[in-house]
Amino acid sequence: MFESLDEQIKLDAHKSSSNTERVIRWVLVIAISLIVFGGLYWGVHVMQGG
Numbered sequence: 001m002f003e004s005l006d007e008q009i010k011l012d013a014h015k016s017s018s019n020t021e022r023v024i025r026w027v028l029v030i031a032i033s034l035i036v037f038g039g040l041y042w043g044v045h046v047m048q049g050g
Contacts, residue, residue: 017025
């Protein structure tokens with residue numbers, strides 16, 4: 001399908017996401033991480049009876 005790695009890299013560069021998509025993705029990753037780790041912290045805190 002592809003003759004060389006160079007061609008694959010060029011095609012991948014055209015498919016790259018825009019700046020807005022990257023920012024939205026990072027904001028979602030950070031928000032989900034805060035929710036997950038916050039929930040774990042809260043759960044441990046509640047189980048300790050504090």
